[in-house]
Amino acid sequence: MLETDVVSDRIKLGISSCLLGENVRYDGGHKLDRFLRDSLGQFVDWVPVCPEVECGLSIPREAMRLVGTLDEPRLVTRKSGIDHTARMLAWARKRVKQLEKDGLCGFVFKSRSPSSGMRGVKIYNEGGMPVRTGSGLFAREFMARFPVLPVEDEGRLNDMGLRENFIERVFVYHRWQKLVGQGLSPKGLVDFQTRHKYLVMAHSVEHLRRLGKIVAGVKGRENKTYGEYGVTLMEGLQRTATIRKNVNVLQHLMGYFKTRLAGDEKQELLEVIGKYHKGYVPLIVPVTLIQHYVRKYDEPYLREQFYLSPHPVELMLRNHA
Numbered sequence: 001m002l003e004t005d006v007v008s009d010r011i012k013l014g015i016s017s018c019l020l021g022e023n024v025r026y027d028g029g030h031k032l033d034r035f036l037r038d039s040l041g042q043f044v045d046w047v048p049v050c051p052e053v054e055c056g057l058s059i060p061r062e063a064m065r066l067v068g069t070l071d072e073p074r075l076v077t078r079k080s081g082i083d084h085t086a087r088m089l090a091w092a093r094k095r096v097k098q099l100e101k102d103g104l105c106g107f108v109f110k111s112r113s114p115s116s117g118m119r120g121v122k123i124y125n126e127g128g129m130p131v132r133t134g135s136g137l138f139a140r141e142f143m144a145r146f147p148v149l150p151v152e153d154e155g156r157l158n159d160m161g162l163r164e165n166f167i168e169r170v171f172v173y174h175r176w177q178k179l180v181g182q183g184l185s186p187k188g189l190v191d192f193q194t195r196h197k198y199l200v201m202a203h204s205v206e207h208l209r210r211l212g213k214i215v216a217g218v219k220g221r222e223n224k225t226y227g228e229y230g231v232t233l234m235e236g237l238q239r240t241a242t243i244r245k246n247v248n249v250l251q252h253l254m255g256y257f258k259t260r261l262a263g264d265e266k267q268e269l270l271e272v273i274g275k276y277h278k279g280y281v282p283l284i285v286p287v288t289l290i291q292h293y294v295r296k297y298d299e300p301y302l303r304e305q306f307y308l309s310p311h312p313v314e315l316m317l318r319n320h321a
Contacts, residue, residue: 010045011174012103014142016110017050019154024050028060033154036108040167043312047102051115051138055091057084066114066123070134073123075114085137088115092141099142104149105177106170109139111155118143118153148234149173161240164317169237171311172196176230184226186218193229198307200236202249207236247277253290253302260297269293284318 017024021032037046053059062080066073074085109118115136122130135143143151150169157163179192193215200208210232218225250273261269272289275281287308294302302308311317 009178011043011105011170012047013040013044013170014047014049014099014102014104014107016108016113016116016154017048017053018110019108020046020048022048022050024053024059026052026059026061026063031110031154033157035157036154039315042314044105044170047099047104049095049099049116049138051088051092051095051136054095055084055088064114066121066134066136067126068123070123070132073134073137075137088137089141092138095138096142096145100145103177104146105174106150106152106166107142107146108157109136109151109153111153113139115139118151118156148231150234160317160320164311165237165240167315167317168199168241168310169234172199172237172306173234175306176233180226180230184222186222189215189218189226189229195304196233196306198249198252198305199310200233201252202241202245202307204236204239205245205248207232207239211236243277243279246283247273249307250276250286250290253305253307256299256302257293257297261293265293279321282319282321284316287318 015036016031018029018031019033020037021030023030025031052061052064062077062082064075064077064084067076068074074083075088076083076085110116111118112121113136114121115138117136118139119135120133121136123132123134125131134140139151143149150166150173152162152166157166176192179188182188193211197208200211211229214225214229214232254269254273257266257269269286269289272281272286276283276286290302291308293299294308
C-alpha cells in the first residue's frame with residue numbers, strides 16, 4: 001500500500017500530462033481527455049507526469065518504441081535507433097519514490113505509450129515486427145512499486161464499466177488510506193468493513209468472506225491484519241461488478257424492508273430490480289428507489305452503506321444500462 005503521513009480530504013491522482021492537454025507529446029501535441037480534466041477533475045487533484053520530458057528529452061522529439069523481450073524491453077527511437085532505456089529507467093526509479101510521498105490514490109496512464117502504457121504496448125523484434133505486448137517502462141516501474149493502487153489508461157476508461165470500477169476503487173482506496181492515516185483500531189476496522197459490506201459483495205463474495213475472517217482475527221495481530229486487509233480489499237474490488245452480482249446485492253438490501261414495505265411498494269421494487277436484471281434500466285434506478293425507502297423508513301444500517309453512494313452522483317457512473 002502507498003505510504004504517506006497525511007492523507008488529504010482531496011483525492012490525488014497521477015496522470016500522464018498529455019491527457020490534461022499539456023503539449024508534451026513527441027510531436028509537440030497533446031491528447032486531452034475532457035472527461036478526466038473537466039468531469040473527474042472536479043473531485044480530484046491531478047499530479048501530472050510526462051516520463052519522456054521529465055527524463056530530459058525534448059519537445060518535439062523523435063518517436064520511440066519498445067524493442068526486445070517482454071522481460072527486458074528497451075526504449076529506442078524509431079529511425080535513428082538511439083537507446084534511451086537507461087535514462088528512462090534511472091529517472092523512473094527516482095520518480096516513483098517521489099510519488100510515494102504524494103499520497104496518490106490512483107494513476108491514469110496514456111494508452112499504448114512506450115513509456116506510460118499500462119498494458120498492450122507493442123514490443124518489436126530486431127526485424128521491426130511487433131511480436132508481443134507489454135507495459136511502458138515508467139508504467140511498469142510504477143505498478144511494480146504500487147501493486148494494489150488503482151490504475152487504468154484513458155482508452156480503457158471509455159468503457160463505462162471499467163470507468164466505474166476504476167473510480168469506485170479510487171474512492172475506496174482514499175477512504176482506506178485516510179483511515180490508516182488517522183490511526184487504525186480494531187473498532188475502526190470493523191466500522192469500515194461494515195460500511196463497505198455490500199460494495200465489496202457487488203464485486204466478490206469470496207473476498208467479502210476473506211475480509212470478514214481477517215477482521216474477526218484482528219485481536220493480537222493488528223499490524224499484520226491491517227496490511228492484509230488493505231491488499232485483500234483492493235484485490236476484491238478489481239473483480240467486475242456484474243448485473244448478476246448487483247441484483248444479488250439489491251435483493252439483500254430489499255430484505256431490510258420486507259416487513260415494512262406496503263404491497264404496492266414491494267411490487268414496484270421487485271419490478272424495478274427485474275428491469276435492471278434484464279438490462280432495460282441502469283443501476284441508478286433501483287438504487288435511487290432503495291435510497292428513497294432508506295429515508296422513508298429510516299433504515300440506519302443501509303444509511304451508512306457506501307454501496308448506495310460510492311462516488312459523486314455528478315459523474316453519472318451508474319446511469320448506463
